[in-house]
Amino acid sequence: MPDILVVNNLKRSFGKLVAVDDLSFEVRQGEILGMMGPNGAGKTTVFNLLTGLLKADGGTISFRGNDITHETPSRRCRRGIGRTYQIPRPFGKMTIFENLLVGAVHGAGLSEGRARKEIHEILDLIAMSPKKNLLAGGLPLLDRKTLELGRALATQPSLILLDEVASGLTEGETEQVMKIVKDIQNRGITIVWIEHILMTMSKGVDRLLAISEGRWLNCGNPEEVMRSKEVMECYLGAEDE
């Protein structure tokens, strides 16, 4: 399978703190790549660098063969990178429908007429058709999480970055979200996925990338990565010397 996204030697610091340190990895077309790491490992920073919300201090990002390292967030979105946020950030004073419309009109570049059709399909997928005219700001957490997914889909991405879509949800709710993620994958969309409840994720991902303090720890088969010495040490602390 060809690589849809190639990240080389990515670097980013905040003052003295090195948040992402010489990180390289690739994402294969059509796969789900899980990303794990303890608090402060730099996972969300990596997402922000990929979408352009943060500028990289060094390294390159190439998406479908194009170097996008220096492109604006909106350009990257239109190239086909969508994302969700760990703490949902809906456009609070807009309705669910309008939230999706922003993605379809600006991100996917559809006319408003075309966009409306597409959105109804997405609304069905995320089971929000009856609620489409509610203000997004007042929604309960599950709805805001699914809206995040729907909004990312509305930009018609070929790669979606999922940032903790299940965190804070109950088991039943998590299952609902997981179903949508599966649907997204079935549409042939590549996924990079951060989740701290490893159980939720380990079932669904093709490969797992573990990072800690912005550095590459291990990458490959999920089971193997989770049982690897580096990961165990990093999560549970080193065996005593």
Next chain:
Amino acid sequence: MNKTLKYRWHILGLIFVTLSTVPIWGSDYVLFFCLLFFLYASMAQMWNLLVGYSGLLSLGQQAFVGFGGYTMAVLTNYYGVYVWLSVLIGGLFSVLLALFMSLFIFRMKGIFFGIGTWVFAEILLLWFSNWKYVKYGTGLFVKPATPPSMSTIYYAALIMGVGTLITVFVILRSKIGLGLMAMRDDEEVSEAMGVEIFRSKLFCFLVAALITGTTAGVLYVFQIFIQPYKAFAIDWTIVLVFIVVIGGIGTIEGPIVGAFIYVLLSQWLAEYGHVSLLILGIIAITIMLVAPKGIMGTLQEKTGFTILPSRRT
């Protein structure tokens, strides 16, 4: 609730007919009142478009008021250009000024953008008051070859008021407007969803300059006399802030309600001179503390009431 929505267009039509026949039935007082109301509502709509929707905190709207007004006066007086044509050219000149300003100030954010616009306006004030061509600080009388009648000026103001309202409505219903509303809620996220932040902001800035400059032209045709210390004064922005804050920032109806209240109050309080501004200041602060969303903002939150829906369903 549904009833008011159902008859919305009827009511709006009725209001429009009433307003457009004021020169026939109204007294001078009503005429002046409505005229000022249109002009202030128009300029306030533009400040609201900038601050309430685009996140551009302009403190320099007076730059366009003065520039548009002076362009109109100079063209009419010195070159004998037809007065309404020179009003339009005044608007276009304001756009050029805005383009020039944007080279400097679009690198700044938040309050620094505000200061940048303000400094520009102050520079214009000083320049015009030191400029022989426009008779320094003494100002110019606007003397068209054939002075327009009061009802003509009234209709010009009506066109500005209604035209601005329609413009804002159309912008908000357009692709750019969709992006603006997203930007207003969360700029970062909207940018990551493909909204062109810079382009949308510049567009709004230029539209605001065009309409503010043109409206100012109409205003100075009405007032006959233009002077740098008044035309480029920060007071313009102050008034616009009051109107929009009182009416409700980030709503279409807010500037209209705010302009109505402002003109009403300033007429009532006119005889008290500066007390009127003092009272307006106190009202504005009270509203910021008690109902930061203004009259329409608070009303809409509670009842979902809108006159002109910019919502998409």
Next chain:
Amino acid sequence: MEDLLQPMLNGLLLGGLYAVIAIGMTTMFGIVKLVNLAHGDLMILGSYLSLVLVSWLGFNPFWTLLAVVPVMFFVGFFVQGFLLNRVLGKEMEPPLLVAFGLSIILQNLLLLIFTPDARSLMTDLSIKTIPLGGSVNLPVLYFVDFLIGCAVILVLHLFFKNTYIGRAIRAASDDEIGARLMGINTKNIYAYAMGIAMMTAAVAGVLVGMTFTFYPHTGPQYLIIAFGVMIIGGLGSMKGCLVGGIILAEAQLIGAQFAGPGYQLLIGYLVLLIVLGVRPQGIFGKV
């Protein structure tokens, strides 16, 4: 070159006054990220308070500082504690607009009480000069402004460096949550900070009153000067404040020497605009 010496000297001295005009606003910006649009008007309020004491009691303007400075502390404390703290939050506009409203109230209140006439705080220093050789004279009042300006900045610096409150203010601006965890009531601290900023504004107000004429609407003009100093000198930096003041004043006076006195302010603004365009974070700002 000879002709330039006098404006350069004046510019240097005036820079000290500009610095003390700006220092309060710079401080508040550094601490709360609050841009106090009423700073100029509050400063002019100080000038008028001094004027009242001068005309009622016949004090020398210098002595009025003893009363005006503490009064202005309370004004600042209450403005922050009862108005601005209540709208402080994520969004930048509400505190700005409240300060803006306050500015209007102050201007019109002063107008109501004092009429729009230009006033000044006359002292016998006003016209005194000391010849320095050649055609250059040292204007005594400007020199006093400069000295007091430097003194205010020094005292403020020592205050922030050595007192509990001063350190707590810096701590709160470094890390608000960290400061709260130390048992610092940060809202209270902001009110103190504004009180102190207003004490400097009181000094600035009295000095401005002695040096220039003032009237109720002069506030915004000094607000822009304060902005200029803050932006040129770098946001929230005290040393930068003095340097910024001197640069702005030099630009104005040297510019006026070439272009004529009518353009003094204009050239100051142009310099400010160029700085804003080239380095929005100021010459000395890090960011």
Next chain:
Amino acid sequence: MSESLALKVRDLDIFYKDFQALWNVSLEVREGKIVSVIGANGSGKSTLLNTISGLLDPTRGTIELFGERIDGLPPHETVPRGVTLVPEGRRIFPRLTVYENLVMGSYTPRRRSKREETISKAYELFPVLNERHDQMADTLSGGEQQMLAIARAMMSEPKLILCDEISLGLAPVIIKDIYKRLGQINQEGITIVLVEQDVKRSLKAASQAYVMLEGKIVLEGQPSSLTEEQVKNAYFGI
């Protein structure tokens, strides 16, 4: 049960708007002990500490410090009562010197008079800080910053210290050193609550442990009685 309770948390619920971060959390800390709270990211450990210190208001439930209710009090009222938080991310004041950071620790009026005495005690505990005395805090290394954060918390002469992720991002040698100091602090009779990612280290130091998952306490007991499998399960939610 001869020792009295330093901290007693009962049925704590916390909401961030509509998101419930803590569910019915109860825990007890006996005076003079070290208690460890572990769990994965987002399990609510920091929320718990922030609520005890007064940064957050509980929606329901009570918090008692040595028998006195402190729930709902802001930090400037809880700190004088003897509880202090070493927050996640340290939150030292970067543009204050090391000395000034410590001075800020003794901000509450009653502590001010004894400031020099407590500072010299802090320097005894962390001699490296004495060497850095006049340096700006942001020039310190990560480990030194963490020590400063702990020393600063000690300046308020607390009876209970809450430590949030004090080993985060530090090298093992330094973590070991910091834990040694914590032990010394504890020997002076100060009660400590540890919230940690470094599970093994913190379990080793503690005499009682709570495991949190998804905002609930799912396991509690003496560290020795918890099997590795139990902890792993709770931790990864397997």
